[in-house]
Amino acid sequence: AADLPASQPSPAPPAKLPPGFILDKDGKPCRSCNSKASFSQWAQQTKSSLKSGVGAATGAATMTAAAATTTTNQPDNDCPPDVEALGRSTWTLLHTIAANYPKSPSYKEQSDLKTFMGVFSRLYPCWVCAEDFQRYIEKEQIRVDSRNDFGTWLCEAHNAVNTKLGKPVFDCSKWEERWRTGWKD
Ligand code: FAD
Numbered sequence: 001a002a003d004l005p006a007s008q009p010s011p012a013p014p015a016k017l018p019p020g021f022i023l024d025k026d027g028k029p030c031r032s033c034n035s036k037a038s039f040s041q042w043a044q045q046t047k048s049s050l051k052s053g054v055g056a057a058t059g060a061a062t063m064t065a066a067a068a069t070t071t072t073n074q075p076d077n078d079c080p081p082d083v084e085a086l087g088r089s090t091w092t093l094l095h096t097i098a099a100n101y102p103k104s105p106s107y108k109e110q111s112d113l114k115t116f117m118g119v120f121s122r123l124y125p126c127w128v129c130a131e132d133f134q135r136y137i138e139k140e141q142i143r144v145d146s147r148n149d150f151g152t153w154l155c156e157a158h159n160a161v162n163t164k165l166g167k168p169v170f171d172c173s174k175w176e177e178r179w180r181t182g183w184k185d
Helices: 036-051 060-071 082-099 107-122 127-139 149-166 173-179
Strands: none
Touching: 082 107, 082 127, 082 173, 107 127, 127 149, 149 173
16 A cells, blocks of 8 residues: 555455355454365455455455465465365264263263353354354254264254255264264175
8 A cells, every 4th residue: 555656545445255255253264164165266366356456355464375375385285174174074073972972971971062062163163154053053952862862963963054055965864874883784
């Protein structure tokens, strides 16, 4: 802005965001709320608009760093997770917790699991995902009476996200085969 001639009073409007692109609550791009493809598209778009002097997108400073990351020689898997990588790892953790949850949990174990899920739903680092998940938990009370209760509840919760994203629904009678025993031959 210091280089602008005095006759140019206001900065150019922000560059357009890719369709469906999610910003963080502070207005900066949310890496863990968007896919890598859409994050890269945004970085590319913003880079071009900065180059052509069209305007600085929201969080342009962050973008410059992000764009730089995509052009270094770092292997892909050394990058911060996008919404998909984060989701896959998180579902792995959650279903594995279900797989290792006791068949007959104590009162303390049930209470710990409920507390964990409540805190998890508030801390999940994709805020749009977290808000939907909190709403789901309010509507469909978490079931912690046994391994099968929790595993099935979690499978249904995962299916609600699958449906929202247009992915196939998983057969919940098979959650233990997928996450605990391995597939029957
Ligand atoms: P994933 O959905 O990550 O599943 C991993 C594996 O789990 C699958 O390969 C399959 O073997 C197994 N599986 C699939 N469904 C079930 C099931 N119902 N029960 C048991 N096992 C199953 N992404 C968004 O874009 N928007 C969101 O709002 C959003 N909300 C999310 C909320 C939460 C709490 C979590 C943990 C993730 C969320 N995600 C969201 C991420 C999304 O669910 C996926 O993880 C991501 O899109 C990658 O999908 P994937 O196809 O690799 O398989």
